[in-house]
Amino acid sequence: MPSIFRVLPRAAAVIALVASTSAFAQSQLQTQITPQMRSEARAVMQACRTDYESLCSNVAPGGGRIIACLQSHAGQLTSTCAQALPRAQALRDGAVSAGVAPK
Secondary structure (H helix, E strand, O other), rough: OOOOHHOOOOHHHHHHHOOOOOEEEHHHHHOOOHHHHHHHHHHHHHHHHHHHHHHOOOOOOOHHHHHHHHHHHHOOOHHHHHHHHHHHHHHHHHHHHOOOOOO
């Protein structure tokens, strides 16, 4: 998988979930994850790439662990990532509501 999937917390988990499902389940999930959600997730991942690599690269993706790690280092985040985290949380919440990510 491309490294972009390792970068962002919960939004990456949504995308990684799609990549790791069976073909049928994958097509079902893709109908619920819009192109706009994917675009926004990529933007958030790019905003937090450096912070992830320096603060949370030892955290396994999935289950919201990366976003939790980034949030635990709030005082150390770049302003770009700190500003993107609320959007990451909103994407995660939307994915949970849509049933494409675990609670």
